[in-house]
Amino acid sequence: xxxxQTFHVVSTELVVGAFSVSGLSFLFCLLLxxxxxxxxxxxxxxxxxxxxxxxxxxxxTPFAVLSGLSSSPGEGLNSPILVNKMFLSxxxxxxxxxxxxxxxxxxxxxxxxxxxxxxxxxxxxxxCGSMLLTASAGGTFLRGxxxxxxxxxxxxxxxxxxxxxxxxxxxxxxGLLVLGWLRMNxxxxxx
Amino acid sequence: xxxxHRVYTVLFLSLLLIGSTYGAAEPGGNGDATRDMxxxxxxxxxxxxxxxxxxxxxxxxxxxxxxxxxxxLTLTATNLSLSSTGIVGxxxxxxxxxxxxxxxxxxxxxLSESNGGASNYVEQTLPSSQTETSVSWVVRSSSEGMTxxxxxxxxxxxxxxxxxxxxxxxxxxxxxxxxxxxxxxADFIPQSTRIxxxxxxxxxxxxxxxSVQVEWKVEGGAIMSAQVNSSGxxxxxxxxxxxxxxxSLQWRAILQGDGPEQTTPWFTLTxxxxxxxxxxxxxxxxxxxxxxxxAGAVLAxxxxxxxxxxxxxxxxxxxxxxxxxxxxxxxxxxxxxxEESEIAPLPAGxxxxxxxxxxxxxxxxxxxxxxxxxxxx
Numbered sequence: 001x002x003x004x005q006t007f008h009v010v011s012t013e014l015v016v017g018a019f020s021v022s023g024l025s026f027l028f029c030l031l032l033x034x035x036x037x038x039x040x041x042x043x044x045x046x047x048x049x050x051x052x053x054x055x056x057x058x059x060x061t062p063f064a065v066l067s068g069l070s071s072s073p074g075e076g077l078n079s080p081i082l083v084n085k086m087f088l089s090x091x092x093x094x095x096x097x098x099x100x101x102x103x104x105x106x107x108x109x110x111x112x113x114x115x116x117x118x119x120x121x122x123x124x125x126x127x128c129g130s131m132l133l134t135a136s137a138g139g140t141f142l143r144g145x146x147x148x149x150x151x152x153x154x155x156x157x158x159x160x161x162x163x164x165x166x167x168x169x170x171x172x173x174x175g176l177l178v179l180g181w182l183r184m185n186x187x188x189x190x191x
Numbered sequence: 192x193x194x195x196h197r198v199y200t201v202l203f204l205s206l207l208l209i210g211s212t213y214g215a216a217e218p219g220g221n222g223d224a225t226r227d228m229x230x231x232x233x234x235x236x237x238x239x240x241x242x243x244x245x246x247x248x249x250x251x252x253x254x255x256x257x258x259x260x261x262x263x264l265t266l267t268a269t270n271l272s273l274s275s276t277g278i279v280g281x282x283x284x285x286x287x288x289x290x291x292x293x294x295x296x297x298x299x300x301x302l303s304e305s306n307g308g309a310s311n312y313v314e315q316t317l318p319s320s321q322t323e324t325s326v327s328w329v330v331r332s333s334s335e336g337m338t339x340x341x342x343x344x345x346x347x348x349x350x351x352x353x354x355x356x357x358x359x360x361x362x363x364x365x366x367x368x369x370x371x372x373x374x375x376x377a378d379f380i381p382q383s384t385r386i387x388x389x390x391x392x393x394x395x396x397x398x399x400x401x402s403v404q405v406e407w408k409v410e411g412g413a414i415m416s417a418q419v420n421s422s423g424x425x426x427x428x429x430x431x432x433x434x435x436x437x438x439s440l441q442w443r444a445i446l447q448g449d450g451p452e453q454t455t456p457w458f459t460l461t462x463x464x465x466x467x468x469x470x471x472x473x474x475x476x477x478x479x480x481x482x483x484x485x486a487g488a489v490l491a492x493x494x495x496x497x498x499x500x501x502x503x504x505x506x507x508x509x510x511x512x513x514x515x516x517x518x519x520x521x522x523x524x525x526x527x528x529x530e531e532s533e534i535a536p537l538p539a540g541x542x543x544x545x546x547x548x549x550x551x552x553x554x555x556x557x558x559x560x561x562x563x564x565x566x567x568x
């Protein structure tokens with residue numbers, strides 16, 4: 001039986017590795033669909049890689065979050081870095097879920113115009129960026145240093161909204177999710 | 192891939208491989224923890240890259256050690272030559288196999304160490320000019336018998352990591368406790384941390400003890416006495432003044448009873464700022480709010496931007512056969528001409544105002560007949 005610390009390291013490496021490949025592939029997708037890179041036959045390849053690795057990283061993320069909570073020293077969220085890690089990983093999951101569902105329900109329509117392709121790829125890159133920031137915060141928490149320390153990110157500050165605001169945000173988020181889902185279903189059924 | 196690209200690729204990969212020897216170590220240290228000797232090699236990357244440290248390591252302990260009673264093991268390191276960061280790590284081990292070699296594995300608990308924790312591996316940051324230092328561990332054996340202790344060191348250097356371990360074991364024999372010897376309780380765990388600005392009530396559990404004195408000192412300061420009160424049978428409480436800044440002090444107890452007077456080792460007590468607290472429900476709610484808000488916003492945006500397919504009565508590609516062989520083309524021609532003939536021809540100006548294609552399909556003939564104010568133009 002491995003410890004929660006080891007399990008957290010394993011799951012974190014899976015998440016970071018998967019999201020890194022996904023982010024790189026989304027970058028290529030963006031360049032291809034904006035015709036910066038003129039290699040039309042690369043489009044399906046990077047499309048597949050980006051979304052497969054995104055789905056894999058998304059599947060591993062809950063394990064990384066839960067094992068991270070159980071393996072952190074002390075009890076509960078006793079450091080601002082841990083809170084920021086939680087926010088960043090959930091934001092990354094939000095971006096990834098949005099991208100994944102969009103690609104699933106809209107199929108090739110996400111690549112139909114440069115606007116939809118840009119939004120799709122930017123969102124995928126945001127998911128990747130959030131996860132890499134989460135990993136960087138983990139490095140700062142454990143070792144006191146990280147590669148992204150050059151950016152002087154304020155990990156020690158926590159932006160915590162009142163519970164009411166968060167509750168309203170959650171309700172709006174669920175509403176948007178349902179509306180978006182229904183609209184996408186309508187579009188995909190027309191297709 | 193042409194020849195030049197292959198050469199560049201090989202050169203790039205070679206550069207990465209060469210660079211790995213400089214980037215493998217952890218110059219920022221690993222932090223105090225319970226670690227086996229394998230970490231002394233592996234924490235510096237590939238153990239094969241380590242060079243042997245020239246430091247001289249010497250372990251020492253009191254002449255008499257009893258099982259179940261805390262005692263101090265002191266490691267003195269001399270002839271140090273450290274990296275520019277000055278970070279050096281020391282291990283207290285019970286064998287040199289590289290695994291399962293911590294004092295705990297040999298039945299010894301680490302109760303305290305000079306950094307204020309209870310780890311067998313401790314790090315120090317020393318000035319570059321300092322060539323000598325010492326580390327102490329307060330340990331307690333759970334059983335009688337002989338144990339070999341080893342010390343190991345790892346640190347950086349000018350370009351490579353250094354590692355060394357004592358070649359011979361330092362033998363410590365844990366003897367049977369004499370009858371009625373005043374002592375700390377066998378399961379006593381010393382408090383290692385306290386909060387700033389608050390006086391500390393140190394709780395002590397003892398055995399065969401009639402009175403207790405507690406002494407404390409800060410580094411470089413005089414030894415002070417703390418007020419001790421009895422809080423029950425063999426239960427004592429000592430009051431240590433509040434610390435005004437994060438620092439550590441050492442304290443010990445002098446135990447008196449029927450047996451010979453006993454003095455405990457110096458235990459380290461570190462003052463820290465009060466722990467950081469936050470309302471966890473608000474954090475989790477905001478985290479899930481972020482998740483749903485972002486995912487919902489992405490879906491709403493994409494569903495709005497994604498182009499809807501244009502449906503038109505003139506788009507009848509779904510009626511086309513899957514395979515355009517001659518037979519199906521021949522079959523489809525009468526169908527198209529039949530349907531076209533059912534729809535009234537559009538006026539020269541296109542659809543009348545307010546009409547759509549579907550209305551025209553069904554009522555176009557009536558419009559041309561003048562039923563809706565129109566007529567043949």
